[in-house]
Amino acid sequence: MERTFRLTLEYDGTEFRGWQSQPGDVRTLQDTLEAAVAKVTGQSVRVTGAGRTDSGVHAEGQVASLRVDTALDPPVLARALNAALPPDFAVREVALAPDGFDARHHATGKLYRYDLWNGPVRSPLLRQRSLAWFRPMDATALRRAAQDLVGSHDFASFQAAGSDVSTTMRTLRRLEIGGEVGGVLSLWFEGSGFLRHMVRNLVGTLLEVAGGKRNPEGMPALLAACDRSQAGPTAPAHGLTLVRVSYGPRSLPKLPPEPADAGDSPGKPGASG
Numbered sequence: 365m366e367r368t369f370r371l372t373l374e375y376d377g378t379e380f381r382g383w384q385s386q387p388g389d390v391r392t393l394q395d396t397l398e399a400a401v402a403k404v405t406g407q408s409v410r411v412t413g414a415g416r417t418d419s420g421v422h423a424e425g426q427v428a429s430l431r432v433d434t435a436l437d438p439p440v441l442a443r444a445l446n447a448a449l450p451p452d453f454a455v456r457e458v459a460l461a462p463d464g465f466d467a468r469h470h471a472t473g474k475l476y477r478y479d480l481w482n483g484p485v486r487s488p489l490l491r492q493r494s495l496a497w498f499r500p501m502d503a504t505a506l507r508r509a510a511q512d513l514v515g516s517h518d519f520a521s522f523q524a525a526g527s528d529v530s531t532t533m534r535t536l537r538r539l540e541i542g543g544e545v546g547g548v549l550s551l552w553f554e555g556s557g558f559l560r561h562m563v564r565n566l567v568g569t570l571l572e573v574a575g576g577k578r579n580p581e582g583m584p585a586l587l588a589a590c591d592r593s594q595a596g597p598t599a600p601a602h603g604l605t606l607v608r609v610s611y612g613p614r615s616l617p618k619l620p621p622e623p624a625d626a627g628d629s630p631g632k633p634g635a636s637g
Contacts, residue, residue, distance in 0.1 A: 366433040369441065370461040371411075373397070373426040376452040378492050378602065382419045383426075393417070393453065397428065400448035404441070405434045414467040414609040415474060418561070420601030422493065425456075425475075425608040429467035473537065473610040474558065478551040478567045478603050480543075494548060495603035497571065501545045505580040509573040510539045510551075512583035513566065520590035522569070524561035524598070532559060532590070539566075552607075561598055569596030 375393060385394040397411050414427040436444065438458040445455045479494035481487050482501050487494075513536055520532040536555045543549040551570065553563050569586070572578040578596070586594055 365435050366431060368429065368431045368461045368463050368465050369438065370459045370465060370467065371397075371428045371430070371442075371445075371455050372457040372459075373423060373428055374454050374456050375423050375426070376492070377417060377420050377422045379452060380419065382421070383413045383416045393426075396450065396453055397445075400445050401430065401432065403448045404436075404444040405432050407432055407434075412467050414471045415606060417606055418601050421604045421606065422602075423606040426606050427467045427471070427609040427611075429461060429465050431463075467609070470611055471609050472612060473554060473556050474606065475552065475554045475608040475610070476558070476563050477605050477607050478553070478563060478599065479605070480549045480551070480571075480603065482546055482549055484546070490548070492602055493605070495600055499575050501549070501574050502576060503541065503545050503549075503574070505576075506541055506570055506574040508580040509570055509578075509583050510541065512581075513587075514539050517587045518590055519559055519562055519587070521586050521592055521595045522562045522565040523559040523592060524565070525592065527560045529559065534559060534562070564599040564601065564604060565592075565595055565597075567599035567603070571599065572596045 373393075377393075379391060380393050380396070381390045383393045385392050385398075394411055394413060398409065401411065402408050409430050409432050411428050411430045417423060417426065434441065438460060442455050442458040445458070449455065479490075480497045481490045481494040482497050484498075486496050490496075516533065516535040518532050519534045519536075523529075523532055534555060534557055536553065538552065538554040540552045541549060542552065551567060553566065569578065573580045
């Protein structure tokens with residue numbers, strides 16, 4: 365009974381070399397999931413992921429699709445796959461999908477979150493899920509810069525070198541900042557699609573704004589430059605989480621309140637995602 369399934373996945377990307385299968389003795393998410401499918405069903409099938417997350421990037425709602433000959437119902441298949449997967453990788457849900465469903469090509473949007481730990485001392489519990497940022501944080505300047513990045517723009521200035529895409533035009537539907545200065549701050553990015561390292565390059569640039577190294581009103585000129593060398597550095601991968609992949613109109617999740625500046629309220633320890 366060959367059927368198409370849609371899998372919602374959660375993983376800690378710390379010990380994985382990204383999603384995409386690679387030659388050699390490399391631990392990837394795709395290879396790990398395909399091995400689990402083969403163990404459960406006895407078949408070698410290709411699994412398609414909605415996004416090719418990089419080494420160290422995490423996911424709360426990655427989506428994958430596969431077509432396999434099995435009589436197992438979705439809940440039973442989910443339990444069997446989880447029994448075959450390692451502790452840092454789990455299937456949150458399995459659902460039947462229409463024939464021809466492709467997790468990557470049919471996606472209409474993705475929601476990412478980048479977490480920053482802005483506390484006074486390092487946090488061992490958050491070290492693999494957020495970027496430790498001990499410098500001053502100007503939340504007002506951060507929000508001002510974010511406003512000019514929302515919308516449809518040419519994001520070539522934020523694209524990693526070596527990318528092979530037909531266009532660098534992308535639509536950033538939302539860029540919001542939640543949390544608090546002195547604790548955990550989360551930058552939420554939602555768009556129809558993203559260039560390679562685009563979110564991490566945006567974060568690196570916005571951190572320069574928040575630290576007073578870049579004019580918060582300079583984003584339009586930076587977008588117009590279409591020059592990667594004009595933007596900020598690439599933020600580390602471990603602060604980035606793929607929260608959700610969309611496949612049609614959906615209500616947006618409620619986000620945390622916007623952060624107050626350090627002088628407005630004292631920072632308190634928090635927890636990411």
